[in-house]
Amino acid sequence: MANQKRIKKQEDLSEVDMERLELLQKANEKIGRQLTLNSETGNLEEFDELKQLISKEFENPEEKYQLYYNGIQRLLIDFLPKGKEFKQLRDIIYDEKNVFLNLGKKKSDNNGIRKSDGRMTYQPVMNEILEIIIKWVGESQNPFDLYKAFYDLNEKHNYGHEQYDKSTLSVANAMLALSAK
Incomplete structure (x- = not known):
């Protein structure tokens, strides 16, 4: 019964909604990593926010x-x-x-x-x-x-x-x- 409801909901979602859902799921997969849109290529890219933060010198x-x-x-x-x-x-x-x-x-x-x-x-x-x-x-x-x-x-x-x-x-x-x- 629950499976049928989930399948019905997925069928009701448009292609754009499915793409948004995939992006949200991808963004939540890895903590400390962010998705960004490359302005030159238009592609989605992932960067490690934590590595960038650690490499900065906070206080001198x-x-x-x-x-x-x-x-x-x-x-x-x-x-x-x-x-x-x-x-x-x-x-x-x-x-x-x-x-x-x-x-x-x-x-x-x-x-x-x-x-x-x-x-x-x-x-x-x-x-x-x-x-x-x-x-x-x-x-x-x-x-x-x-x-x-x-x-x-x-x-x-x-x-x-x-x-x-x-x-x-x-x-x-x-x-x-x-x-x-």
Whole structure:
């Protein structure tokens, strides 16, 4: 009885439907392999997605080191205001940078311990923040503008911000207000 129903269903399927069914069955046969249409020949070809993924270099430790220490940190040290009187300003900017590099982890979430290290974040994340810093160095070098850029970046990714005591919070809010629009 069940065989007769299956035969009847197969008879009801058009040739195009049968071809689609065959393609779907073929696509599900091997996990990690994909079917693709060759634009030059018009033929269906299979490629091993897993082999291509494994052959790529995901993270390069030397490049990460260069990005963080000779890029991000060096530019911030060189272009943020120096001296004891600007330490709180620098710390607020560094906190906002570190929230982004740590994908939203904040010191205020764990009693002053971030439980993450921004130097070990993903390279695309480092590249994104380095581009902002380079743009800032080239355009304004106003620390309030850099804070606003980091603040907006964290807002964009829904990472939130560090929670400060009242005096530090008032400085952070003033920095936002003084940034160029």
